[in-house]
Amino acid sequence: MFNLDVRSVILVAGVLSLLMALVLFFLRRSFPPSIRGLGEWAAAPAIIFVSTLLFGARGAIPDLLSVVLANMLLLGGAVLMYFGSQRFFNLAPSLRLWSGLLVLALLALSWFALVEPHYGVRVAIVGGLMSLIALAHARLILHHGPRAFSSNFAGGAQLLLALSQAMRGLSAFDLAAGDRILDNTLPTQTVYVTLNAFTILMTTIGMVLMATDRLRAEIEYLASHDTLTGALSRRVLIDACEQELERCRRKGRSMSLLMIDLDNFKAINDAYGHLAGDRVLVDFTGRAKAALRRPDRFGRFGGEEFVALLPETSLDEALVVAERIRAEVANATTEQGYTVSIGVAGSRADDDTVDAILSRADTAMYAAKAAGRNCVRPAG
Numbered sequence: 001m002f003n004l005d006v007r008s009v010i011l012v013a014g015v016l017s018l019l020m021a022l023v024l025f026f027l028r029r030s031f032p033p034s035i036r037g038l039g040e041w042a043a044a045p046a047i048i049f050v051s052t053l054l055f056g057a058r059g060a061i062p063d064l065l066s067v068v069l070a071n072m073l074l075l076g077g078a079v080l081m082y083f084g085s086q087r088f089f090n091l092a093p094s095l096r097l098w099s100g101l102l103v104l105a106l107l108a109l110s111w112f113a114l115v116e117p118h119y120g121v122r123v124a125i126v127g128g129l130m131s132l133i134a135l136a137h138a139r140l141i142l143h144h145g146p147r148a149f150s151s152n153f154a155g156g157a158q159l160l161l162a163l164s165q166a167m168r169g170l171s172a173f174d175l176a177a178g179d180r181i182l183d184n185t186l187p188t189q190t191v192y193v194t195l196n197a198f199t200i201l202m203t204t205i206g207m208v209l210m211a212t213d214r215l216r217a218e219i220e221y222l223a224s225h226d227t228l229t230g231a232l233s234r235r236v237l238i239d240a241c242e243q244e245l246e247r248c249r250r251k252g253r254s255m256s257l258l259m260i261d262l263d264n265f266k267a268i269n270d271a272y273g274h275l276a277g278d279r280v281l282v283d284f285t286g287r288a289k290a291a292l293r294r295p296d297r298f299g300r301f302g303g304e305e306f307v308a309l310l311p312e313t314s315l316d317e318a319l320v321v322a323e324r325i326r327a328e329v330a331n332a333t334t335e336q337g338y339t340v341s342i343g344v345a346g347s348r349a350d351d352d353t354v355d356a357i358l359s360r361a362d363t364a365m366y367a368a369k370a371a372g373r374n375c376v377r378p379a380g
Contacts, residue, residue, distance in 0.1 A: 013197030014052025017045035020204035027211055035214050040084030041207050047077035048200060067113040071126050072106055078130060081203065082137045088210070089144040098133075105129055120172040127169030130196075134162035137203075141210075150213045154206025161199035168192035226300040228278055229285040237299030237307055241354040244311050248347055256318030258308040259343040259361035260288070260325070263373040265304040268336050280338055284329060291325045307358070315346035315378060322376045330374055339374035341365055346379070 021042050028038035054061070054070035079102065083093040105125060112121045138158035145151030171192070224236045232240070244255050262268075262284060269277040281304065288306065289298055297309040308325075310318050322342040329340050343364030345357050360379035368377040 011052060011056045013193075013200070014049045014056070016197070016201050017052065017204070018049040020201065020208075021046035021049065023208060024204065024211075027208065031211060031215055032218065034218065035088070035211060036090065037084040037086070037088030038211060040080050040087060041204070041211075044077045044081035044084060045200070045204055047073050047080065051077065063113050063117070064110075067122065068106070068109050071109050071122070072102070075102060075105055075126065075129055075133070078133045078137075078200075081207075082133055082140070085137060085140050085207075088207075088214075089140065091140075091144070101129065101132075124169045124172035127165045127167075127172060127192075131162045131165035131169060134158045134165060134199075138162060141206075145210065146213070148213055150206055150209030154203055154210060157199045157202035157206055161196065161203070164192055164195040164199065168196075229281050229300055231285050231289075231306065232297060232299030234299060234301055237297060237301070237309065238354060240297045240299075241307075241309050241357075244309060245347060245354055245357070247311075253312060254314055254347050255357075256310040256313045256315055256344060256346045257357050257361045258310065258318065258322050258325070259301075259345075259358065259365040260306045260308065260322075261341050261365055261369070262304040263339045263341055263369070265338070268338060272336055276336055280334070280336055283332075283334055284338070284340070287328050287332065288325050291321065291328055296321075307361075313346075315344060318344045318346060319376060319378055326374065326376055341368035341373050342376045343368055344376060344378045 021044075024038060024042035024045070028042055031038060051070045051073035054066050054073065058066040058070075060066075079098045082098070083095075086093045108125050109122060112118045112125070135158070138155045141151055141155040141158065145155065224233055225231065226233055241255075241257065247253070248255050262280065265277065265280070268280055281300075285298070285300075285306070288308065292298055292308060292310075295311050299307055299309075301307045308321075310321060313321070322344050326340055326342055329338065343361045343366070345361035345364060347357055364377045364379040368375045371377065
């Protein structure tokens with residue numbers, strides 16, 4: 001490895017960065033806008049590619065370009081990649097902090113490249129700042145990312161980059177003022193440059209994997225949830241009810257179902273419009289979920305009808321939950337006031353299907369409607 005030509009390593013790293021920029025660019029075009037940060041992730045390796053061209057032209061172009069601008073583009077690309085990850089995790093990019101550090105780096109690099117040239121000091125500046133950026137980036141990914149291979153891969157790559165750049169910065173104390181990055185007689189610097197290229201490539205691969213994981217999670221969510229309210233879809237809810245009923249049979253326990261219908265919902269749509277009706281459905285879903293326990297499941301059964309599954313819950317306990325939901329809705333101050341009627345049914349030893357429990361809950365719900373609406377009725 002010590003016989004590697006540094007210029008070749010830098011240029012190969014640049015080409016790989018450009019290829020990954022293209023991959024991320026096309027991902028950004030094809031992925032939904034809800035997956036944020038892909039634009040920054042695509043732009044960052046493209047910027048790093050330009051920096052490698054300037055590094056590779058050292059000696060053929062002015063130091064202002066091959067030293068100052070090249071290093072600033074490298075640092076800027078690393079910071080932009082970090083900003084992309086912040087947006088990916090729906091966090092606000094910390095522009096002021098990193099912009100300030102980049103300005104200080106620009107002043108220092110300009111001085112030690114153009115006024116008092118010193119290669120060792122420049123390596124210490126760039127290595128230290130790159131290590132700081134990579135460490136912050138690794139912490140962000142590993143803290144906010146899911147416990148998945150993609151996050152561990154990208155975070156691990158940034159930790160490796162932080163370590164290698166910190167070691168490179170420390171090694172700068174042994175470098176003379178006149179040493180140059182393209183000097184093949186500095187084997188340790190060749191190793192650090194190679195590691196830098198390798199870890200940046202690993203990071204971009206990790207970002208592609210993270211974006212793919214996020215897309216798969218969104219597709220799975222859309223397949224199992226109602227797109228308007230975020231409640232479970234009817235199919236997924238029925239599956240959950242069937243699994244819970246089977247568990248009740250095995251362990252001799254009980255479950256309850258709430259059949260909930262928004263009162264006079266058609267009148268709301270007619271008076272205020274369908275967008276207002278949609279807002280009512282979303283508002284109700286949020287209030288109902290807040291009144292349920294963590295193990296409970298809540299889904300949209302169709303139109304303005306919803307069903308709540310209450311595991312390990314007797315009929316009497318379910319009536320308390322249903323009344324809590326009804327009161328929360330009735331007492332809420334909303335743009336379009338609305339109420340709900342709720343039918344409650346508990347499982348029985350002779351229940352052989354979920355449909356039987358749903359039928360009793362549905363009958364109880366219509367009994368609540370007949371009683372004047374805005375009330376709760378148990379199944380007979």
